[in-house]
Amino acid sequence: MKYFILAGEKSGDLHGSKLIKELLILDPSASIQAWGGDDMQEAGAELLIHHKELAIMGLLGVLQNIQKLKGLFQKFKKQIHDFQPDTIIFIDYGGFNLKAARIAKLQGFHTQFYIAPKVWAWNKGRVEVIKKWIDQLYVIFPFEKTLFEEHGISTHYVGNPLKDSIDSFQADPRFTEENSIQQPCISLLAGSRKQEITAALPVFQELKAQFPDLHFYVAGLKEWKSIYEFYQLNVIYDDTYNLLHVSQVAIVTSGTATLETALFKIPQIVVYKTDWLFYSLAKLLVKIKFISLVNIILGKEAVPEMIQSKFTASHISIKLKQLLEPNSITKQNQLKLYDELAQIIGPAGASKKTAKLIFESTSANQAK
Numbered sequence: 001m002k003y004f005i006l007a008g009e010k011s012g013d014l015h016g017s018k019l020i021k022e023l024l025i026l027d028p029s030a031s032i033q034a035w036g037g038d039d040m041q042e043a044g045a046e047l048l049i050h051h052k053e054l055a056i057m058g059l060l061g062v063l064q065n066i067q068k069l070k071g072l073f074q075k076f077k078k079q080i081h082d083f084q085p086d087t088i089i090f091i092d093y094g095g096f097n098l099k100a101a102r103i104a105k106l107q108g109f110h111t112q113f114y115i116a117p118k119v120w121a122w123n124k125g126r127v128e129v130i131k132k133w134i135d136q137l138y139v140i141f142p143f144e145k146t147l148f149e150e151h152g153i154s155t156h157y158v159g160n161p162l163k164d165s166i167d168s169f170q171a172d173p174r175f176t177e178e179n180s181i182q183q184p185c186i187s188l189l190a191g192s193r194k195q196e197i198t199a200a201l202p203v204f205q206e207l208k209a210q211f212p213d214l215h216f217y218v219a220g221l222k223e224w225k226s227i228y229e230f231y232q233l234n235v236i237y238d239d240t241y242n243l244l245h246v247s248q249v250a251i252v253t254s255g256t257a258t259l260e261t262a263l264f265k266i267p268q269i270v271v272y273k274t275d276w277l278f279y280s281l282a283k284l285l286v287k288i289k290f291i292s293l294v295n296i297i298l299g300k301e302a303v304p305e306m307i308q309s310k311f312t313a314s315h316i317s318i319k320l321k322q323l324l325e326p327n328s329i330t331k332q333n334q335l336k337l338y339d340e341l342a343q344i345i346g347p348a349g350a351s352k353k354t355a356k357l358i359f360e361s362t363s364a365n366q367a368k
Helices: 010-025 038-043 058-064 065-084 094-106 126-133 142-148 161-166 194-210 223-226 241-247 256-263 276-285 293-298 315-324 329-345 351-365
Strands: 002-007 031-036 046-052 087-091 111-114 134-138 155-157 187-188 214-221 232-236 251-254 268-272 306-308
Touching: 002 010, 002 065, 010 031, 010 087, 010 161, 010 351, 031 065, 038 046, 046 065, 065 094, 065 161, 087 094, 087 351, 094 111, 094 126, 111 351, 126 142, 126 187, 134 142, 134 315, 134 351, 142 155, 161 256, 161 351, 187 241, 194 214, 194 223, 194 268, 194 315, 214 223, 214 241, 223 232, 232 329, 241 256, 251 256, 251 315, 256 268, 256 293, 256 329, 268 293, 268 315, 293 329, 306 315
Parallel strands: 002 031, 002 087, 031 046, 087 111, 111 134, 134 155, 187 214, 187 251, 214 232, 251 268, 268 306
Antiparallel strands: none
16 A cells, blocks of 8 residues: 655654554555655655754744745645555644645545644644544543544554653663763753754753763754754764663753653653743643643653743753752652653553554555
8 A cells, every 4th residue: 555654853753664664564565655754764665855844843933934834735735646645644743734634635535643633732622623634543642542532533542652662772882982971971852853952052051061070961963963063062963762871860852852761760850942922822822731741641740840931051950959969859759750650651562553553444445
């Protein structure tokens, strides 16, 4: 069969690559075109557009890129028309992907969405949008299944694909020596989008200056290498898991990485800063108290959040000292809550389960 997969950012590329590998086991002669990244291409997809072209954040980012977005949607419409896939799979990145799903559905294509938009956090009106444009929905948190099914959406709980990635990770014994890692090692995860990285790095550099006895390492992405080079920071490119594995504490830009850090059982401080207009509107719309996935899933503050005006070296330093104290109660409490989180997330196997359901749904639709 023919599959078209759309992943709009780095984490979606990772999950998409694992999904592609499982699909090709079930359907070895499959033809796959995709918007994604290097991982999806290596897994066997024909990459049409790299997710870097979709890296638009915040309301100002959208307003500044309206013509670019229109052009991307026109490309998408033409590409699926020319390819005629048996199904189109959207991975995360709800704001963009739901608009693309509308285009696909209006052309009569079968649509499936993996890693549902977080409507429980904000913009619950998206539920009706999902119902209208998505045939099958695959969710990664147990509570999401009931939420979507109550609205008549065909929903499958598949588990969390991050467990697949972390459980299959094997630490490189040469990593510490090859990268001259010294202890105490503090990892700095600045995010995967340009705007996130540029907001985080100046603060990280200031923080490093405040702690000359600690060793800070940025988990960098080679695609943004030119940004990191402006700062006096040690950068380890494209090897976040090995860096986390040897870290005592991590300072993490809010997103998927907060959950990865927790599943690695590394104490963390969550940080985030976006444009003031987007943040002001989000405060009016968001229905939850927290920004990090760890706290959202647990429903309580397991990890500290330094957001907007609190994302400063002085604020972070207070929390960092607490996590580095010998026999730190703050650290022990965080690790205890990580165990609770792991129980909620459940076992590995999401990629395989999702691929099987997608294959079966696509085959059934094709047989109609």
